[in-house]
Amino acid sequence: MKKLNIASIPGDGVGHEVVPSGEQVLKTIADIHGGLAFEFTSFPWSCNYYLEHGSMMPENGLDQLKPFDAIFLGAVGDLNLVPDHISLWGLLIKIRREFEQSINMRPAKLLKGVTSPLANPKDFDLLVVRENSEGEYSSIGGKIHQGEDEVAIQNAVFSRKATERAMRFAFELAGKRRQHVTSATKSNGIVYSMPFWDDVFKEVSTDYPSIQTDSQHIDALAAFFVTQPERFDVIVASNLFGDILTDVGAAIMGSIGIAPAANINVNGKYPSMFEPVHGSAPDIVGKGLANPIGQIWTAKMMLDHFGEIELGAKLLDVIEETTTAGIMTADIGGKHSTEEVTNEIIHRLKSL
Incomplete structure (x- = not known):
């Protein structure tokens, strides 16, 4: 059994809606694979955490993250609460710099079914x-x-x-x-x-x-x-x-909501970090409008990073099957909720 311990940081805004989507998808893939398991540990670091503690993460936050195999990040920032230069440099950029994540990788492709x-x-x-x-x-x-x-x-x-x-x-x-x-x-x-x-x-x-x-x-x-x-x-x-x-x-x-990213530590000394490109989108929080595809495609990049190339390819195929079937959120022309898109991807994975 290949067990992967993942530090999960939903962060701000819609991060709390799309990170659980990504986790559910990865757990489904692990169940299908049989020889793979994901263990997620959630950290509450965010702008709300800053308002309560005066920092975006604890002083020993990086020490807490270091033992994990990877970091699964949702979104960082809420200008209504904390200026961007504080939130980003106190969490996202701090992790990138101090964990020597010297490569940022972002794909862009025409997804089937997305205009x-x-x-x-x-x-x-x-x-x-x-x-x-x-x-x-x-x-x-x-x-x-x-x-x-x-x-x-x-x-x-x-x-x-x-x-x-x-x-x-x-x-x-x-x-x-x-x-x-x-x-x-x-x-x-x-x-x-x-x-x-x-x-x-x-x-x-x-x-x-x-x-x-x-x-x-x-x-x-x-x-x-x-x-x-x-x-x-x-x-x-x-x-x-x-x-x-x-x-x-x-x-x-078609939308920043479907764009994934990976911050790669190339020397293996520290965990790499995987995050969607979209921000925290405070204007749509709690409305079920957040597109989970960016976070789920980010999960595909995590699978690739761990050498599970075939599983990653299957996941991207399923994402495109879902969009081709018209199961999409409003930002890419659909009428479905975050949960409905997530459930459809999981259903299609289970039917493989």
């Missing part, structure tokens, strides 16, 4: 690998002076180690997909970090002669995501560029 806002989406299926530890989101900088003389400086940090790590991760994934990697750059406008990025990409590509490559400036690349998404396989991008591209990817799928 893309694109007039002719051409069955796109792409994967963005985002460097997740530094780049434009480094916490190096500061402010000086006040009034009209006030200056804010934000430093972007690109190390060879982290840049090359993200690129090699992308090439390895492309080798299992359609053998193509696109680099997101802006070397015609950012004069130090992006030419460095380009140089490392060229060096790394020589170690993967069977993989085709191209390099696109981020502004053109964002446009191509809308006009020609089918041309892309794996895209490797810096922290900021990857963040923006993946929201575009979610949009062309």
Whole structure:
């Protein structure tokens, strides 16, 4: 029996509605598999926890999470309660940084039965690998002076180690997909970090002669995501560029509610973390409108991470069977509730 201990953090808002959906699906898959088991331990860390305790997690929170095989996260943030820079840096980003989750991985594909806002989406299926530890989101900088003389400086940090790590991760994934990697750059406008990025990409590509490559400036690349998404396989991008591209990817799928993500620790020292891309959506909390597919697709990525590739593929097939049958929430044109979509996926899994 392969038993996986998962730290479950529903977080804020609809996280409390979609995380149980993901857990139910994973438990169903484990029951079907027979040799697999999931044990979930829930942690109440959230903006409400902050209001009560003055922090998003306990001082020893990371020590509590470290023994787990993975972290299953719902959503973080509620501007009605806590400013984003406190909630995100106190929980989500804290876990990413201190657990060395240096790779963020987000797929985007045209799901069967879901209407893309694109007039002719051409069955796109792409994967963005985002460097997740530094780049434009480094916490190096500061402010000086006040009034009209006030200056804010934000430093972007690109190390060879982290840049090359993200690129090699992308090439390895492309080798299992359609053998193509696109680099997101802006070397015609950012004069130090992006030419460095380009140089490392060229060096790394020589170690993967069977993989085709191209390099696109981020502004053109964002446009191509809308006009020609089918041309892309794996895209490797810096922290900021990857963040923006993946929201575009979610949009062309039809809803950010179906977009999954994985934060990967590549050295095995700490658990990786799996989360949907959507936020806490406080405006629809408790209404049964939250789309559980983002969280359930995130569960598929967790299965892949644990080497259960076949089970992950079956789960994605079942998700698409469900959407093809029209069992969907309102954000993607359906009329069903969170619970109804979840139950339909579970029913289809049981009938495999």
